[in-house]
Amino acid sequence: MLVGIPLEQSNSTIKPKECATEMSEHLVAVADARCKRSFSRVFNYFAPRLRSYALKQMGNEALAMELVQDTMSNVWQKAHLFNAEKGSPSTWIFTIARNIRFDMLRKLQNRKEDVCSDDLWPVLCEQTADLNEAPLDEQVTLEQIGYLFEELPVKQKAVIEAIYIDGKSQQEVANELSIPLGTVKSRTRLALQRLKGMLNDND
Amino acid sequence: MIKFHPSSQQLKEFVEGSLTPAVSLLVSAHCDMCEQCQLRVESETEELAAELVSEIEESFDESAQFGDMLSQITQSPSSIEVDGSSSSYASNLGERTVSIELDGRSFKLPRTLHRYVDKTGNWSSLVGKLWQAPVDLGNQGVANFIFMGSGGSVPEHTHRGTEYTLVIDGEFSDGLSDYDTGDFIFMDGNKTHTPRSDTKEGCLVFSIVDQPLHFTSGLARLLNPFSHLFFR
Numbered sequence: 001m002l003v004g005i006p007l008e009q010s011n012s013t014i015k016p017k018e019c020a021t022e023m024s025e026h027l028v029a030v031a032d033a034r035c036k037r038s039f040s041r042v043f044n045y046f047a048p049r050l051r052s053y054a055l056k057q058m059g060n061e062a063l064a065m066e067l068v069q070d071t072m073s074n075v076w077q078k079a080h081l082f083n084a085e086k087g088s089p090s091t092w093i094f095t096i097a098r099n100i101r102f103d104m105l106r107k108l109q110n111r112k113e114d115v116c117s118d119d120l121w122p123v124l125c126e127q128t129a130d131l132n133e134a135p136l137d138e139q140v141t142l143e144q145i146g147y148l149f150e151e152l153p154v155k156q157k158a159v160i161e162a163i164y165i166d167g168k169s170q171q172e173v174a175n176e177l178s179i180p181l182g183t184v185k186s187r188t189r190l191a192l193q194r195l196k197g198m199l200n201d202n203d
Numbered sequence: 204m205i206k207f208h209p210s211s212q213q214l215k216e217f218v219e220g221s222l223t224p225a226v227s228l229l230v231s232a233h234c235d236m237c238e239q240c241q242l243r244v245e246s247e248t249e250e251l252a253a254e255l256v257s258e259i260e261e262s263f264d265e266s267a268q269f270g271d272m273l274s275q276i277t278q279s280p281s282s283i284e285v286d287g288s289s290s291s292y293a294s295n296l297g298e299r300t301v302s303i304e305l306d307g308r309s310f311k312l313p314r315t316l317h318r319y320v321d322k323t324g325n326w327s328s329l330v331g332k333l334w335q336a337p338v339d340l341g342n343q344g345v346a347n348f349i350f351m352g353s354g355g356s357v358p359e360h361t362h363r364g365t366e367y368t369l370v371i372d373g374e375f376s377d378g379l380s381d382y383d384t385g386d387f388i389f390m391d392g393n394k395t396h397t398p399r400s401d402t403k404e405g406c407l408v409f410s411i412v413d414q415p416l417h418f419t420s421g422l423a424r425l426l427n428p429f430s431h432l433f434f435r
């Protein structure tokens with residue numbers, strides 16, 4: 001018996017460019033709001049493709065599924081490291097999968113102490129992401145940049161004030177303002193980048 | 204100016220992740236120093252990613268394959284929630300050594316090699332004006348920093364496996380070509396060469412010998428290929 005269930009539109013019919021924009025937006029939603037709905041869209045699109053890729057590379061179903069799971073876990077946990085200006089979602093996710101495969105092969109060959117993927121392709125290194133903040137944290141005190149601080153957007157100022165003047169943790173600020181931790185983190189980063197830019201202009 | 208780059212094939216395999224770890228390390232360090240290869244790596248990465256996206260079997264039953272993988276993943280916290288403050292990253296970064304010292308001189312290393320400063324052994328003096336410090340890459344073949352002082356030269360030698368060399372700082376010649384900072388050199392087969400540096404500052408290179416691991420005879424040579432390359 002035929003029942004009129006509408007078929008869900010298959011992801012593979014979406015044109016690449018539209019898809020990249022859509023996936024970027026979903027990744028941002030995962031980073032900022034831990035949006036499970038957005039993540040499931042990313043998962044449904046990429047998991048089958050990763051599985052195909054992994055099967056070809058590893059030639060083994062169990063290893064392939066492990067690669068898919070590890071890759072998508074990293075996408076979920078580290079979505080805040082995705083930067084749409086640096087590349088498309090598929091490029092970012094490919095590099096994560098490639099790195100995990102590289103490290104899986106090393107482990108299979110019992111090579112623990114040698115070259116790891118982070119050395120070669122630091123795509124998931126927090127260090128790289130936070131590189132811009134570090135010098136500012138260390139070299140400039142808030143007194144020195146007090147007058148620049150006043151020029152920050154209100155929302156960024158509130159976050160910076162709570163963290164750098166009141167000494168609160170980012171989690172405390174998130175709770176207090178009832179916003180996701182990812183948002184506190186990104187506002188902090190934006191504010192620091194902006195301050196740094198203003199400082200350079202003043203030089 | 205950099206004249207010697209990895210081949211297109213080597214760059215492609217580097218991006219695929221199919222180059223051996225030790226050679227990947229050298230290609231990656233070269234890319235730290237070479238904008239041209241950075242761009243090639245970027246476009247190669249985009250191409251492979253585009254292949255990934257197009258890689259899908261027709262009539263694939265998506266939901267059945269992945270079971271509860273999706274819900275398992277979304278139950279885990281984000282890494283920001285786990286790691287907490289960002290300040291620890293900054294301090295780690297500050298403490299990390301990014302250069303190696305020899306004879307009162309300090310050589311800045313490309314990013315890829317930073318983690319290997321801790322794995323670098325002591326400098327030992329080889330024949331005239333030649334210094335060597337071994338780098339532990341696990342069982343990935345043998346890596347060395349080699350410093351050729353002004354007028355210092357490596358005795359003529361040939362290669363059993365492939366020798367990969369990255370010029371970290373300075374210039375040298377080997378009777379075949381002249382090399383400059385950033386150059387990526389691979390020598391294999393039966394080529395004979397005599398590296399020497401004649402500039403006042405000397406030359407620091409990072410070098411690996413990529414012997415195939417299924418090479419079973421002459422185990423001692425495998426463990427320390429440089430000693431036989433240099434002294435026999």
Ligand SMILES: [Zn+2]
Nearest residue numbers: 208237239240
């Ligand atoms: Zn190059």
